[in-house]
Amino acid sequence: MAEELRNLFNQDFINNLSNAIKQEYPSFDDHLFQTLIYNDQWDELALKQRVRHISICLHQTLAMNLIEALELLKKIAPQFKGGLTGIIFPDYVEVYGLDNWDESIEALEYFTQFSTSEFAVRPFVIKNQSLMMNQFLEWSKHQNEHVRRLASEGSRPRLPWGSALSNLKKDPSPIFPILDNLKEDPSLYVRKSVANNLNDITKDHPELVLDIAQKWIGDNNETNWIIKKGIRTLMKKGNQQALELFGFANNPNIHITDLVATNTLTIGDTLTFSFHLQSTDEKPTKLRIEYFIDFIKANGKHSPKLFKLAEYVIAPGEKKVYTKNQSFKDLTTRKHYPGKHRISIVVNGEMKDSTDFFVK
Template identity: 75%
Template sequence: MAEELRNLFNQQFINELSNKIKAEQASFNKDQFQALIYNESWNELALKQRVRHITSCLHQTIALDYTEVLEVLKKVAPSFQGGLTGIIFPDYVEVYGLDHWEESMEALQYFTQLSTSEFAVRPFVVKDQSRMMKQFLLWSMHPNEHVRRLASEGSRPRLPWGIALSSLKQDPSPVIPILENLKKDPSHYVRKSVANNLNDISKDHPELVLDIAQKWYGEHELTNWIIKKGIRTLMKKGNQQALELFGFAGNSHLKVEDLLVTKTIHIGDTISFSFGLKSTDEKPTKLRIEYEINFVKANGKQSAKLFKITETVIQPGEKKIYTKKHSFNDLTTRKHYPGEHSLSIFVNGEMKVTEEFVVVQ
């Protein structure tokens, strides 16, 4: 995925960016800019390295004061609206705007509405967390959904591809008022960010997030959606308080039977498995059914990954049959290795049964 994304920053993009800047600023040295871009390491640069390299080359060739550069970039940025390439503009703010707080905040608010400023705001949190949290609070009440999302996404302690905010990992309490403002947000885009923020926090402070979930649950159906997605890691870990909040409780009357798993497969093949699930309870039971595979890693050790099958209801005396497949094709996010693996079935957070199988080259 990262390989595909970095290729968005290609010659066509560089040409378009150069021409747009030149049209707004006649003194811009377009030829020098492109000469600096295509150095000997350009083809090897990863996604974020390409973005930062472009930012640096632009700074070297535009020959304007920071605030003057912002005015040029604001005119150019709408041409790249809605795509990942638009992150080049907030990246310039991230690198060169830390000593120009007010101008940078206004620019980040503007650029995020065209792409996203979620990565660019994080050095500002590191520089002055208290001041940035006040800005996030203001943004959380902004009429534009992209700006409101920035308030949540920018304050996530563990934002993927963004620098970790160690102080917020240790003490996430400054983030909570921001999320409070957004817990009933009408935008799915914003709600998803709020849920991801809660999920980040749950990895270091599970009790805090569970307390928030208990407090928020039932306020609004939109809030309930946020909570369920926000405690997903806790649910995957079998946290009973998290599971019980959504009615996935009680396992003694649930029995998994006849787990059948393909015993040997090659890398690139698909494993098949099936099992039955029976309830002996006297009332209907909500079910959260998952399977876990212990994958062999390059070092020979195992690493478990949990996958959701379904959420459903089983009636008294009912038996449900499930048949599933799982591909062992190599992915950019997971490479497979030969060795002894295992597959386990989880019901409402509890492992019910396990079978081993072998993966070969």
């Protein structure tokens, strides 16, 4: 994925960027810009390295101060709307705008409407967290969904590919007023960010997120969706408070029997497993059925991976039979190794049954 994304910043993009700048700024030395871009390291640069390299080369080529550069970049940013390539504009602000706070914040608000400023705002949070959190709070009420999303995404303590915000990891309380403003946002784009922010916080302060979830639950379907996605890591870990928020309580009257799995398979084959599930409860029961596999790692240790199978309400006395296939082909995200593996069936966070199988 990262390889595909970095290739968005290719020769066609550099040409388009050069032409767009040249049209607004005729004295722009596009030849020098491209000479600086295509140095000996260009082909080896990863995604974020390419973005930063373009920002630096752009700064070296533009014969103007920051304010003038921002005004120029604002004119051409709309031409790169809706794609990842537009992140070069907020990246320029991140690198060269920290000492010009007001102008840079206004530029980041503008640029995020065409791509995203979620990475570029983070050095500003680190420099002056109080001021930036107030800005996020203001942005959380903005009429533009991209700016509202920036309020949540920019304040995530553990944003993937972004700098970690260590102070907010220790004390996430300044984030909560922002998320409270967004918990009923009409935009799914924004609501996803709110959920991901909450999920970040669960890694360090699960009790705080569970308290918020308890307060928010039942407000409306959109907020309930945010909560469920926001506590997904806790639910995967079998946290009973998280599961019970959505009615997935432990129940001794739910039984798993006849669990069988392919005894032996070769890397590249498919594991097939099946089991019977029955309720002996006298009332309908809400179920969240998952399975996890203890995969063997290169060092011989086990690494469990959880997979969701189904969610539904089972009737009193109802029986179900499940059959499922699991590929053991090597992936870019997971490599398989020979040895004894185990598959376990989990119902409402409780491991009900397990069996071993071998990979050779």
